[in-house]
Amino acid sequence: MKYYLGIDVGSVSTKLAVLNSRMEIIVDVCLPTRGEPAAAVKSGLTGITEQLPAGTTIKRIGITGSAREMIAKLVSADTVKNEITTQATAALHYFPDARTVIEIGGQDSKIILIEDGLVRDFGMNSICAAGTGSFLDHQAERLGLSRERFGELACASCSPNRVSGRCTVFAESEMIHKQQSGAKTEDIVYGLCQSLVQNYLNSVAAGKEILPPVVFQGGLAYNRGMLRAFEEELHTELLIPDRPELTGAAGAAILASRRLL
Numbered sequence: 001m002k003y004y005l006g007i008d009v010g011s012v013s014t015k016l017a018v019l020n021s022r023m024e025i026i027v028d029v030c031l032p033t034r035g036e037p038a039a040a041v042k043s044g045l046t047g048i049t050e051q052l053p054a055g056t057t058i059k060r061i062g063i064t065g066s067a068r069e070m071i072a073k074l075v076s077a078d079t080v081k082n083e084i085t086t087q088a089t090a091a092l093h094y095f096p097d098a099r100t101v102i103e104i105g106g107q108d109s110k111i112i113l114i115e116d117g118l119v120r121d122f123g124m125n126s127i128c129a130a131g132t133g134s135f136l137d138h139q140a141e142r143l144g145l146s147r148e149r150f151g152e153l154a155c156a157s158c159s160p161n162r163v164s165g166r167c168t169v170f171a172e173s174e175m176i177h178k179q180q181s182g183a184k185t186e187d188i189v190y191g192l193c194q195s196l197v198q199n200y201l202n203s204v205a206a207g208k209e210i211l212p213p214v215v216f217q218g219g220l221a222y223n224r225g226m227l228r229a230f231e232e233e234l235h236t237e238l239l240i241p242d243r244p245e246l247t248g249a250a251g252a253a254i255l256a257s258r259r260l261l
Contacts, residue, residue, distance in 0.1 A: 002059045005048070006253030007041060007075065008086070008246075009033065009065035012106025012134055013219075014040040016048050017249040018058065023093060023257070027051040028246055037067035038074055045075070062086075062256030064248050079256040084122050086251030088112050091215040093254055094241045099211040102230065102238070103247070104200070104220040106133045111205045123204050133220045139175065139192065143185065147222065150189055154225025157190035171195070193225040197233050212236045219245040 001020050008015040010033060017028040029047040033040045062079040063072050064086040072080045081089075083103075087110065091101045101112035109132055113121040125132070140150040161183045163174050171192065178188050201210075214236055220226055221244035231238055241247055 004253040004257045005058045005061045006249035007063045008248035009037045009067040015249040016044040019253040060256040062252030064252045090247035090251035098215045100214045103217040105218045151224030153186040154190040157186040161187040161191040163192040193229040197229040215239045217247040
């Protein structure tokens with residue numbers, strides 16, 4: 001059995017995943033980057049080593065993410081690819097007929113359009129963090145809700161109370177005002193999800209035709225409220241990999257496995 005390591009060094013979190021020759025994730029590590037990608041990767045490698053059976057040898061290493069060029073030298077990576085390429089690779093591996101990939105991580109979001117198994121077009125968010133995982137995590141924390149509970153409440157809403165999703169400062173201020181006005185928590189959180197989906201479609205996906213099958217990747221895919229809002233807006237069911245937060249790392253490992261020696 002051959003093993004391949006994928007590393008996704010993001011601005012918020014660093015993910016490492018080891019895939020076997022069947023391209024199945026066998027071990028993984030996720031940890032915060034905290035502005036020190038090299039330290040995060042070193043810690044992640046220790047965690048991976050502790051989980052792997054003794055004597056396991058990593059055949060190749062693939063890397064992606066914002067700090068990929070710097071970390072590639074640190075780990076002697078065989079393959080260095082951008083996030084668009086690795087996310088598309090993972091989506092097509094899990095769902096070969098995928099036409100659109102929605103990927104939302106801690107501080108960025110992307111849309112990837114695929115035609116005949118190749119990336120035809122893509123878009124990325126601006127520097128504003130509205131609509132990303134870290135923003136929703138912050139709002140959930142402010143409301144005293146776990147990620148799971150946030151999603152549960154959003155799915156229970158019957159009368160969503162729309163919140164401006166274009167700016168993190170305005171959105172938070174508006175949410176506080178709605179709370180003080182007596183709006184139900186479930187209607188506020190689902191209203192926020194709806195607004196963030198609209199913001200994504202009007203900025204990241206502006207001018208792009210979203211065709212099914214649509215794959216939802218990134219840590220935010222765990223948020224059931226965001227899933228509901230996307231499906232209602234797009235009128236289609238979204239496909240989610242088993243480990244959507246690891247698709248960048250998995251895509252990097254897959255690409256490394258294909259590299260010709």
